[in-house]
Amino acid sequence: MNDMKFDIDAAAPKPSALAMVPFVSVADMMRQVNQAGIDRVLRDLAAYIEADFRRWPEFDKTPRVASHSPEGVIELMPTADAEAYGFKYVNGHPKNMREGFQTVTAFGVLASVATGYPLLLSEMTLLTALRTAATSALAGKYLAPEGAEVMAMIGNGAQCEFQALAFRALTGINRLRLYDIDTEATDKAIRNLAALDFQIARCASTEEAVEGAQVITTCTADKRNATILTDNMVGAGVHINAIGGDCPGKTEIHPDILRRAAIFVEYPEQTRIEGEIQQLDADHPVTELWQVLTGAAAGRSDARQITLFDSVGFAIEDFSALRYVHDRVRAGAPHVLLDMIADPDDPRDLFGMLRRAEGTG
């Protein structure tokens, strides 16, 4: 740096505050979560999601916009209320892992409905993992049998630890029974979870894992109609938290279990295409989770009922998560400001702004 350079920069038009958009990077998100404590973040996220689910009819709900290719899908998931608009960009490329890439990456934007200006750009790979777990635990809090202490976790991949922490934070469940066809995935989960004071049993099969569990979380990655849970494995009174079945042709639960269960979903229009219930008739009765939260619909009706949360992930959960991060950023959580949108002094004089910047670069 020299004085000349300094003078030139000082002469450059500075972007106005209006043009600056807070950006939360992956490193910033990790800092935010580690500073606040992940338990606190999961509880807060669940509270934001619950608050938004309770005012479900206020949202503009549109189907996700998917662009399919032979190797994967890229989706935009928008939603809005009267004040804020949010969207998430998310991809799904099953073959990525073999090539050293992530299967799923995501980022998102929150914007002001009144001005159309972006309010926040955030990484959402980590945030999606957090909000998915918070949503599951929120459903579990309302649907799991009273006094539940043990959770079976079938599939011990990237989502496993987040689910365990969220269930403990919201329902108090501290005993886990883990199984994955890939023993290295279970090794990884046990290594991470043992450091967090869970009581963990490593199991040799799904049958063994579900023994004595009041909650069963299925979170496997196979992109096909798999049958992770068969009818004989699921006894009375269990709550099933079905995470893995989340696109056409990808399911985990045998339809006989679905027919015995009371089924709870986020957004039926989407779940009937993407969720476990794609295996059932299009008019099979389901209950919308938001109505359980408001009290408009019943949750678990008795101790022997099998409840099933057929989770696929909905845009409002991402909206809640972006709203949470935006509030944290306003309270000083780590971020940087990006000069992302042009804001000339005179809105009609975009060209003049460009010209005045000449020689300043």
Add this chain to the structure above:
Amino acid sequence: MNDMKFDIDAAAPKPSALAMVPFVSVADMMRQVNQAGIDRVLRDLAAYIEADFRRWPEFDKTPRVASHSPEGVIELMPTADAEAYGFKYVNGHPKNMREGFQTVTAFGVLASVATGYPLLLSEMTLLTALRTAATSALAGKYLAPEGAEVMAMIGNGAQCEFQALAFRALTGINRLRLYDIDTEATDKAIRNLAALDFQIARCASTEEAVEGAQVITTCTADKRNATILTDNMVGAGVHINAIGGDCPGKTEIHPDILRRAAIFVEYPEQTRIEGEIQQLDADHPVTELWQVLTGAAAGRSDARQITLFDSVGFAIEDFSALRYVHDRVRAGAPHVLLDMIADPDDPRDLFGMLRRAEGTG
């Protein structure tokens, strides 16, 4: 900074190169344009747009996804070919200018279809102004009468200078006749354009402005069915570049002119809703511009024909513009790298990445 701080940072997991996304800010875009020269940028953009229009059938074309509110609209405009996926976020809030905000702001993302990973995040307020002008001039190059020297410009707002420069760069037109109901807009345009060696006539009315012009560019901002051009103003042989009519209920050209003209459009499905031709029957014949560029359809058939480019702006133009900026960034154009997507060493171990970052913030 102290040694301790340095040690802690050195221990933090660094995002891998895969997780870093180039970001072109407004300041970077201005630097890029001013360094290359705006004429060069407009010509290059037109070449990218022409190349993409010539392979039109290769694109996945979906309608824009709009979220309307009483005060404006927020839209996502996605498109993709076999290699790249692009989308633009753009808002339109007519009341913004009164409150010191821009009416339209935009940003966009280019991503790899093969991996779903973002390749570029870019400001697009300025880029949209550039690509809109480049598209108009490209259409003008194919449709304006031979030897055109004079362009009337009705509406001298933010787009005016970009249109003038793009037409000169692609067609050689150097004489401008300017009119705007707001004389301050014309003052601003003349101030900017006079410094660029245009021959400029300030006109007192639209009638005066169109006198002797072979090209008429209409680019007014009124959000209603206005009649900027009436039938008697438009003589034989003129090319009309109609920019301002770009959403339902917003048009500039009297339908009698449309009925006398050969009409060229970007994407008929969108233009029939948003363009000047919303005033005509749904089956009124139009020609797709891309077919003129490939030679599959005729452009101007004779010197006395009135041609009209009913421009509304289409996602492929944004895709071309993002592709251009991405190529410039790879060649060293100004940008920074953002840690926008998580990329753990072991894709199954997102939680471990979060844990290992603890204490490093």
